[in-house]
Every structure is written in C-alpha cells, then in structure tokens.
Amino acid sequence: MLQDKKVVIIGGSSGIGLETAKQVIAEGAKVIIASRSEGKLQNAIEQLGDKATAFTLDTTQERQVQSFFEKVGQFNHLVVSAAETSGGSFLQTDTAQARQLFENKFWGQYYAAKYGAPKILPHGSITLFSGVVAYKSMVGSSILGAVNAAISNLGQTLALELAPIRVNIVSPGIIDTPSRSKMPEKDRNQFYATVGNKLPVKRIGKTEDVAQSVLYLIQNSFVTGTVLHVEGGHILA
Numbered sequence: 046m047l048q049d050k051k052v053v054i055i056g057g058s059s060g061i062g063l064e065t066a067k068q069v070i071a072e073g074a075k076v077i078i079a080s081r082s083e084g085k086l087q088n089a090i091e092q093l094g095d096k097a098t099a100f101t102l103d104t105t106q107e108r109q110v111q112s113f114f115e116k117v118g119q120f121n122h123l124v125v126s127a128a129e130t131s132g133g134s135f136l137q138t139d140t141a142q143a144r145q146l147f148e149n150k151f152w153g154q155y156y157a158a159k160y161g162a163p164k165i166l167p168h169g170s171i172t173l174f175s176g177v178v179a180y181k182s183m184v185g186s187s188i189l190g191a192v193n194a195a196i197s198n199l200g201q202t203l204a205l206e207l208a209p210i211r212v213n214i215v216s217p218g219i220i221d222t223p224s225r226s227k228m229p230e231k232d233r234n235q236f237y238a239t240v241g242n243k244l245p246v247k248r249i250g251k252t253e254d255v256a257q258s259v260l261y262l263i264q265n266s267f268v269t270g271t272v273l274h275v276e277g278g279h280i281l282a
Contacts, residue, residue, distance in 0.1 A: 046264045048073035051120035055104060055157055056127025058085035060222035061174075063092070064252035065124055065259045070096045072260070077117055079104075080127065104153030114160040122263050123161045124172045125154045126215075130224075132185045143188045150192050155199065162207050170211040172262050173200045175272065177218040181280045197272050204270030211269035213262040218276025220250040245278035 052069045056062035057078030066076045070093060078093070079102035080086050086099040102113050104127055131146060154173050162171065178186040179193030193216070200214040219240050225233055241248045258275045262268060274280065 046072070050074045050122065051077070052122045052124065052263070053077045053079070053117060053120050053161065054124045054126065055079045055102065055153075056125065057097075058082060058089040058099070060126070060224060061217070061220065061252045061255045061259075062124070062126040063089050064256040065126065066093055066097060068253075068256045068260055069263075070094070072264075074121075077120070079113060104156060105148045107152075107156050110153075110156040111160045114164050117164065119164050119166050121166050121169045122172070123157065123165065123170070124259055124263070125157045126174050126259075127153060130176070130189055132189055134185060135187045138188060146188055147192055147195075150189075151195050151199075154196055158199075158203060158207075158212075162203075162210060165210050167209070168266065170213065170263055170269075171200075171203070171207070172259055173212070173214045175200070175214045175216040177216060177274070177276045177279050179216065180274070201270045201272070208269070211262075211266070213268060213270070214272045215255060215258055215262070216272050216274045216276065217255050218244075218250055218274075218279040220252060220255060222252055241277075243282045244276075245281060248277065250275060250277060 047069060052074045054062050054066050054076060057066045058080035066078055069076055076097045078089055078097060079100045081103050083101055090097055090099050100113055103109050158171055173196055175197040176193040178190040179197055197214050200212050204212040237249045255275050258273050262273060
C-alpha cells in the first residue's frame with residue numbers, strides 16, 4: 046500500500062520517528078526525514094539507506110517550515126513526531142519555559158500541518174503526536190498536558206477542515222527512546238520498572254509499538270479524526 050509513496054517524517058532522525066521511517070521504507074515507500082541535528086540526520090541516513098533523504102529543520106521557525114515544504118514538493122503522507130518535552134511544578138515553572146514548550150511541540154506541529162497540507166496528494170494523510178498526559182492528569186505535567194490536549198483538538202478539527210486529507214493523532218505513553226538517555230541508567234531503569242509494573246501490560250512501550258500504530262493510521266483509508274492511544278493502558282492505571 047505504501048509502495049513508491051513519498052512520506053515526510055519530521056523528527057525522523059531518532060526514536061519513534063526513525064523507527065517509523067524504517068517501517069515505512071520496509072513497506073516500499075521513499076522517506077524524507079527532517080530534524081534540527083545534522084549529526085542525528087547523518088546517523089539516520091546511514092541506517093535507512095538510499096530510500097531516505099534528510100533535511101535540517103527547526104520546526105519552531107515558521108519560515109523554515111514553509112521553505113522546507115516548498116523544497117519537498119508534493120508527497121503522500123506527513124508524520125510529525127518531533128518535539129522536545131519537559132515537566133515540572135506549575136507554580137515553579139517559568140512562563141518562558143511554558144511558552145517554549147508550546148513553541149516546541151504545539152506550534153511546530155501547527156506549522157507542519159499548515160504548510161504541509163497543500164502539498165499532500167489525493168488519499169494522503171497527516172499524523173500528529175499528542176501524549177498520555179492529555180488524558181491522564183499527573184503531578185508535574187500540567188503544561189505538557191495542556192500542550193498535548195491542544196494538539197489532539199487541533200488534529201481532530203483539521204480532520205474536518207482539511208478533508209479529504211485524513212488527519213489522526215498518536216498519543217503515546219512512556220516509551221523507551223533516546224530522549225530519556227539524559228537520565229542516569231540506574232534511575233532510568235528504575236523509572237521504567239516502576240511505571241511498567243503499574244500498567245496492565247506490565248511494561249513500558251518500545252519505539253516499534255508506536256511506529257506500528259503510525260503505519261496503521263497511514264494505511265487505513267477509513268480512519269480520520271482519531272486519537273490512537275499507544276500507552277499500555279496507562280490512562281486506566
């Protein structure tokens with residue numbers, strides 16, 4: 046179904062985005078990945094091979110995003126998994142930090158959808174990324190939860206406004222990705238074990254789990270306006 050299709054993955058240089066790129070290529074598609082980090086892009090291209098092309102892109106810069114899609118031209122599917130996230134006490138979080146989180150995650154996806162949608166070919170799709178804290182309130186996640194909820198609402202509304210382009214949202218839970226490598230290994234493993242034991246599935250997520258969900262949303266032409274929860278039952282725990 047993806048044979049010779051053109052898929053743009055913003056955030057495709059590592060973690061969930063890179064794993065999605067691998068699975069999309071395995072289905073026969075050509076992939077364009079974009080990221081801020083030239084080093085990560087180079088490493089990703091070495092893994093993905095000649096079916097992938099890379100662009101350096103800062104999604105917080107609207108004109109950069111607009112220029113990026115002008116260079117890319119027409120394509121079939123857009124996946125926006127790029128985002129830097131953070132948490133913290135509501136009262137102790139600087140307003141500037143809260144605004145930056147919106148810039149990184151909400152506005153980056155907003156710009157991508159705005160400038161990417163006109164380039165999407167018939168029967169194409171957009172997949173945005175929200176997150177579990179939009180649906181399960183947790184101490185220290187008030188701002189990130191608000192950002193994620195905004196993305197989910199944006200995506201569902203765009204499913205109506207941009208139709209027949211399909212727009213869906215993936216809402217991951219705790220996933221083992223390179224973004225958590227900043228934590229000391231012992232602390233990270235303990236965190237994963239603690240969270241995993243609380244979930245019905247008794248483990249945290251893998252990038253493969255989320256990438257498979259993205260592929261489902263890309264390929265199923267009867268799904269739009271859906272928030273797909275990929276969190277091992279976290280919102281139930």
